Amino acid sequence: MNARFEKRLxxxxxxxxxxxxxxxxxxxxxxxxxLRPSAVVTSSAIVLALIKVRVIFREFMETxxxxxxxxxxxxxxxxxxxxxxxxxYFVGMAVR
Amino acid sequence: MTDPVAKEPMAENRExxxxxxxxxxxxxAFVMFEALVFASYFVVYMIFRTRSPELxxxxxxRLDLRIGVVETLVLLMxxxxxxxxxxxxxxxxxxxxxxxxxxxxLFGVVFLVAKVFEWARVIRMGFxxxxxxxxxxxxxxxxxxxxxxxxxxxxxxxxxxxxxSPGRRSQELIETGATYWxxxxxxxxxxxxxxxxxR
Numbered sequence: 001m002n003a004r005f006e007k008r009l010x011x012x013x014x015x016x017x018x019x020x021x022x023x024x025x026x027x028x029x030x031x032x033x034x035l036r037p038s039a040v041v042t043s044s045a046i047v048l049a050l051i052k053v054r055v056i057f058r059e060f061m062e063t064x065x066x067x068x069x070x071x072x073x074x075x076x077x078x079x080x081x082x083x084x085x086x087x088x089y090f091v092g093m094a095v096r
Numbered sequence: 097m098t099d100p101v102a103k104e105p106m107a108e109n110r111e112x113x114x115x116x117x118x119x120x121x122x123x124x125a126f127v128m129f130e131a132l133v134f135a136s137y138f139v140v141y142m143i144f145r146t147r148s149p150e151l152x153x154x155x156x157x158r159l160d161l162r163i164g165v166v167e168t169l170v171l172l173m174x175x176x177x178x179x180x181x182x183x184x185x186x187x188x189x190x191x192x193x194x195x196x197x198x199x200x201x202l203f204g205v206v207f208l209v210a211k212v213f214e215w216a217r218v219i220r221m222g223f224x225x226x227x228x229x230x231x232x233x234x235x236x237x238x239x240x241x242x243x244x245x246x247x248x249x250x251x252x253x254x255x256x257x258x259x260x261s262p263g264r265r266s267q268e269l270i271e272t273g274a275t276y277w278x279x280x281x282x283x284x285x286x287x288x289x290x291x292x293x294x295r
Contacts, residue, residue, distance in 0.1 A: 005183045013176040020168045027161050027293035035153035038295040049289035053282045060179040061278045062118040062271075070117060070124060077131050081286070084139045089294070092146025 012059040019048050037093065046085050054078050118182070119272035127279045130244075134283055138290060141233050145294075148229065153295060155230035158221060160214070164292040167210050168285065174203030175281040182274045185259065185267060193270070194259040200277065201252050204245065211242060237287050244280050251276045 026044050029035060057074045058064045064071075117124065145152045181196035215238070218231075225235045255273040258264045 006180070009176060009179050009183070012179075013172060016172050017169055020165055020172065023168075023289070023293055024161065024165055029157060029161075035157055035295060037149045037153070042294040045289040045293035049286050052285045056175065056278055056282045056285070060175050060281075061275055062179075062182075065115055066117055067115045073124075073128060077128065077135070081135055081138070084135060085142055085290075088139050088142040089146060092143050093149075096146055096149075 009059070012055060016052055016055060019052055022048060039090070039093070042089055043086060046082065046089075050078050050082050053081075119268060119270075119275045123272045123275045127275060130279060130283070134286070137237070138286065141237070141290060142294075144229055144233070149295075151228060152230045155223070155228055155234075156292070156295075158218070158223065159234070159292055160217070161292050163210065163214050163217075164288050167207055167214070168288050170203050170207045170210065171281050171284050174200045174207065175278050177203065178274045178277045181255070181259075182271055185265070185270050190259055190262075190265060194256065197252065197255050197259055201249070201256070204249060204252065204277075208242075208245060211238065211245075234291055237291060241280070241284055241287055244283065248277050248280045 023045070026041055026048070054075070057078070061074075063074050066074075177196045177199040181193045181200060184190070184196060185193035215235075218234075223231045225232055251273045255270050258266055258269050258273075
């Protein structure tokens, strides 16, 4: 296997793992405090997850080399999920 | 008759030149369909969540974030080895491809064990599918993902079978299997964020 590919995949995995570890900080809970709704934590969690999903699409699933239709479909899905999740959270919180 | 091994140099070079669809396009259609089904369920979950945030937050606090993080890291490792398997196979390094495919199976099994351990922990704490809305979503989402993981083991079996013998080794089938396995991974990335972290 080409050493360049090996290195690239390793870097991608390190980035994905590092983002995952950020969740330990974003989602940490102070036992002395009651959990409260947090738009910042929710938005961060969703955005971090979508960054990871896009990296998985492009690097592990190789859409980086795919025809434009597949690239747009996968990017479009990431965007759709972002709008749906953030939209349902903020609209839901506003109208409850 | 076409020798599948003879195609490999062309397969190795194709990502350097022309655009290509990794694996069979049918699998991509399935992935997009699955992604939309999960997306719909995620929206339902988020809307229900905003209707009674206190209940969800109190229930969510009973989950162990660290277990979720470890499960995510393990599944990312499985995806990494799957991606290495595809690249190695494309380059004609079939022994390395097979090793990476077997590592993917191993990490998948570790995730499976971790998930069963987590379910046992949650159930021992007295929470079940019908305890409340949050745990219904928790068990449903993790359960349906678990089912996809089990199907993933059959898919990985096909990949290992393809790599085992020089008479088979269809690069297209290996890439198709990889596309499915990465789908199991990216769906978990979202499920993890929604169940363990969002507030």
